[in-house]
Amino acid sequence: MTSTIRNSAVLRAVRPQDVAVYLQARRWREQERREGEYAIWQRTADDEPVEILLPLNTAYRDYAARIAGVLQTLEAVEQRSHLDILADIQTVGCDTIHVSAEGEALAGGAISLHGGTLFIAGVQNLMLAAACSAVQPRPVFDDPVPEAAMAYVQQVRISMGRGSFMVSIKAPVDLEATQTHIGKRKASFARRTTLILMQSLSVVRDALDRSTSGDTIETLLEVAPGGISANLCDALVDLYRGSQADQIRFSVTWSPLRRVPHDAVSDVTIPAGVVPLLQEASRILRETTPREGFVLQGFVVDLEPESDHRQGRAIIAxxxxxxxHKVECNLAGTHYLRARRAFDRRQVIRCTGDLVQSGERYILRNPRNVTLLDEES
Known part of the structure; x- marks a missing residue:
């Protein structure tokens, strides 16, 4: 145990309530408390009582020295370095998701700048996909992103790990937590997101194992509504594209502020062989899932009228x-007449509908709100 923290600014930034939650989670017991001044915590180590005096007022002149003393005691009890203990205290209110790219080429813990950019973007998109599923599971997520999901990715923090190329995502599970109550039953949005992410990754790994045993991609598609989305598949592919890893390991250090379900997945390792499966799953999900409320704007490049010339198929680029892309849509009545006018006059047309893809073809179903741009001005 040779690491010692001497920076007083770092020590002063340690919050007493975070230390208290950390102590409680590790079976220390508060024996005495003078509000706004100090608290005394005790536990037994090697059959001997150990005591910590925790300052509760960060304005104390010797606050940094007192916190250093707390870390020194914890170092002796836990046989871990100051740095590791402090890192755990600082993230005690967070679920920390570790994403580690592993492989012979990554043993030094570094990848190319371009690869790192792709990897970090993949991590962001992975967390966003999980957050969107926490709002409402869907096979594909398009704009606009749910407000709760966007707020989540703005709150989480990312840091670099040690060893192989690894990043750690710190997701606060209770931003309002200032007390030392641990094990709350109700899951926060951040905790639900982490649970969905890890469960989805476990399903991906299981689907890969089944596919190598002769099962088809249907194994993965059958469980897609539970949290597997095309967005999540694409994000995972980007992680491999960026890192060129042999495998990527996902693990979670759960915050003690929230109770962890007994069936929660805490560790998943996914080999690079999953990439073709993910790419195919993403393609199928995007082709078979309507993009509801899609706004299409462009030029009518072809019309195929029915016999009465009041309805027909329009091709809009x-x-x-x-x-x-060229998009097919069947129009009738005034909607078709507007498309006819847009085609004859080379005007821009706009319409809303449910966009689906079938192979190389795009189809806009349930077209509505058909307007010409000059009619809007």
């Missing part, structure tokens, strides 16, 4: 995810 417009942008989908930044790329130009």
């Amino acid at each position: 417009g942008l989908i995810d930044g790329d130009l």
